[in-house]
Amino acid sequence: MVHNDKNIFILTFHGGAGTVTGANFLFEGPKGSQQSIRILVDCGIQQSFKFCDDCNLDTFPYDPSTIDILFITHAHLDHIGRIPKLVRDGFHGIIYSTPGTFEITAVMLEDSLGILTREAAQCGVSPLYSKEDVEEALSLWKTISYHNSVNLKGGVVFNFKDAGHILGSAMIELTYNDKKIVFTGDLGNSPTPLLRDTEIIEDADYLVMESVYGDRNHEPAEERTRLFQTVIEDTVARKGVLLIPAFSIERTQILLYELNTMIEQGRVKSLPVYLDSPLAIAVTDIYNSRIQNFNLKVQEEIKKGDDVFDFPQLKFTYTTEESRAIARTANPKIIIAGSGMSHGGRIIRHEKKYLPDPNSTLLFVGYQAAGSLGRRLQDGAKKVTIYDETIPVRARIETIRGYSAHKDSDGLVSFVESTSKTVKQIFVAMGEPKASLFLVQRLRDYVGVNAIAPKQGERFELEF
Ligand SMILES: [Zn+2]
Numbered sequence: 001m002v003h004n005d006k007n008i009f010i011l012t013f014h015g016g017a018g019t020v021t022g023a024n025f026l027f028e029g030p031k032g033s034q035q036s037i038r039i040l041v042d043c044g045i046q047q048s049f050k051f052c053d054d055c056n057l058d059t060f061p062y063d064p065s066t067i068d069i070l071f072i073t074h075a076h077l078d079h080i081g082r083i084p085k086l087v088r089d090g091f092h093g094i095i096y097s098t099p100g101t102f103e104i105t106a107v108m109l110e111d112s113l114g115i116l117t118r119e120a121a122q123c124g125v126s127p128l129y130s131k132e133d134v135e136e137a138l139s140l141w142k143t144i145s146y147h148n149s150v151n152l153k154g155g156v157v158f159n160f161k162d163a164g165h166i167l168g169s170a171m172i173e174l175t176y177n178d179k180k181i182v183f184t185g186d187l188g189n190s191p192t193p194l195l196r197d198t199e200i201i202e203d204a205d206y207l208v209m210e211s212v213y214g215d216r217n218h219e220p221a222e223e224r225t226r227l228f229q230t231v232i233e234d235t236v237a238r239k240g241v242l243l244i245p246a247f248s249i250e251r252t253q254i255l256l257y258e259l260n261t262m263i264e265q266g267r268v269k270s271l272p273v274y275l276d277s278p279l280a281i282a283v284t285d286i287y288n289s290r291i292q293n294f295n296l297k298v299q300e301e302i303k304k305g306d307d308v309f310d311f312p313q314l315k316f317t318y319t320t321e322e323s324r325a326i327a328r329t330a331n332p333k334i335i336i337a338g339s340g341m342s343h344g345g346r347i348i349r350h351e352k353k354y355l356p357d358p359n360s361t362l363l364f365v366g367y368q369a370a371g372s373l374g375r376r377l378q379d380g381a382k383k384v385t386i387y388d389e390t391i392p393v394r395a396r397i398e399t400i401r402g403y404s405a406h407k408d409s410d411g412l413v414s415f416v417e418s419t420s421k422t423v424k425q426i427f428v429a430m431g432e433p434k435a436s437l438f439l440v441q442r443l444r445d446y447v448g449v450n451a452i453a454p455k456q457g458e459r460f461e462l463e464f
Helices: 083-088 099-123 131-139 221-237 251-264 278-289 296-303 320-328 347-354 373-378 409-417 433-447
Strands: 008-015 024-029 037-041 069-071 094-097 141-143 157-162 170-176 179-183 206-209 241-245 273-276 314-316 333-337 361-364 383-386 389-392 396-399 425-428 459-463
Touching: 083 099, 083 131, 094 099, 099 131, 099 141, 099 278, 131 141, 206 409, 221 241, 221 251, 221 361, 221 396, 241 347, 251 273, 251 278, 251 333, 273 278, 273 320, 320 333, 320 347, 333 347, 347 373, 347 383, 347 389, 361 373, 373 383, 373 396, 409 433, 425 433, 425 459
Parallel strands: 037 069, 069 094, 094 141, 179 206, 206 425, 241 333, 241 361, 273 314, 273 333, 361 396
Antiparallel strands: 008 024, 008 459, 024 037, 157 170, 170 179, 383 389
């Protein structure tokens, strides 16, 4: 293929700019070529409390039927949640992701249908998408493993690299005319207990990166495990209940893995643990079937015969009856249930029962958004309303911040340092403005690279 000297590709930030969620980037070019290709990266929802927020129902600012390829970095809803709508609105190209991302996406989209339909009815609008839209989207999918280069129309080549964020998460490398743009998606807090480290990028010309924790660093991993152990010991000593509102992907599996290790090593006394979330159970099954995605340490443990997500007294509760029966079992015990911010899900019923108990503990291991029940409890509310009843809060409320699945500010800076010699422009996206702008300044001052925080809808011409 002959390329002339100036090949211009256009990059437009249709989502995930000036905000954490709603990732949606359009990359198209070469400008003026008959072989021009239109590529989307991610198609997520804007996450607030309602799926039926106006912005999620908005028409896409481009014609979905003209898009050739949609790449998915990973299966969190803020990266996949609007795919079925994109398909309903006319997209009929190919969707590419890793096999792990495909499997988790199928489970996530189906799971969200119920909430979506209920909330749409409450808001008096039609649901964002239907079961048929989900099926149609999944039928357009092609899975490609990490490091398998694929040639696309017009001479663009793509390749997935491990982002180490959740199972299946990938960075997307697009190469044209020996120049490369990399979309990071979300970047993992490496080293993590289960996954391989984020791969190093050394040859990017352009980088579109996340910045959720662009302005903060995490507490060290050893510290978080020590805190977790202390909370469990305390629950056992007081014969209480440890309630953990957990996110279904990655966080839950890390908790199970750490419990497995602590119990096997005799660091904590064995006690009943309930995983009370059909979604988290389904995702744990996917993790169990994709051990090739784990780091070598975990793969070795599995080869030696350890079932890393299973230990004596762990019970998966599938049905509502099984879930309700947990309340009748003896203390002490641990209940892990969704949703992670106590916005619906089975955790609510457990909170109603155990928040008044001074011997029980509610443990937060994930971000609690302002306005959520989880946030009110985390902020020290002495009473809350659950199912129209006033519930006194006498249980202990604890938070462990170190379980983040994202790189912190130092991690993001050292990720960029590896490619500082080649990179011409860095787009700092997928963060709150404060976090993104802080990271932009750090990258300019300490790494000496061109970095900017693009705005929603902003468009850039890139030379390839
Ligand atoms: Zn994510």
